[in-house]
Amino acid sequence: MPSKSTPPVVLLHDVDAVRADLVTALESADPSLRPGLEEALRIAERHGALTDEQRMGEWVRRTLRAADIDPAADHVRAVKALREAVPGLGLIAANGLVRAAGRN
Known part of the structure; x- marks a missing residue:
C-alpha cells in the first residue's frame, strides 16, 4: 500500500502483447505496409526494454x-x-x- 513517501502509481504495460500482434501482422502484411510495421515493431521493442x-x-x-x-x-x-x-x-x-x- 502506498504511503505519503511512495508514489501511488502502478505501471501497466502490454508491450509483449503489442509486439506479438505486430509480428502476426507482419506475417501477412502487404509489402507496402511492411516498412511501417517493422518500424512499429522496433519502437515496441525499444519500449519493452525500459x-x-x-x-x-x-x-x-x-x-x-x-x-x-x-x-x-x-x-x-x-x-x-x-x-x-x-x-x-x-x-x-x-x-x-x-x-x-x-x-x-
Whole structure:
C-alpha cells in the first residue's frame, strides 16, 4: 500500500502483447505496409526494454513538459504539477520523482 513517501502509481504495460500482434501482422502484411510495421515493431521493442524506473522518469518529464515547467528552474512548481496530475501523490514521493527524473 502506498504511503505519503511512495508514489501511488502502478505501471501497466502490454508491450509483449503489442509486439506479438505486430509480428502476426507482419506475417501477412502487404509489402507496402511492411516498412511501417517493422518500424512499429522496433519502437515496441525499444519500449519493452525500459525498466519501470525509466518509464516513470519518462512520464514525469512528459508531464512537466506538458505543464511547461523546467524542474531545474522551478522544483516547487514541478512537484505541485505532479501532485495535481496524480491525486493522492504525497509531497515526499512527488519530490523524489522530480529529483529522480532530473538525474536521468
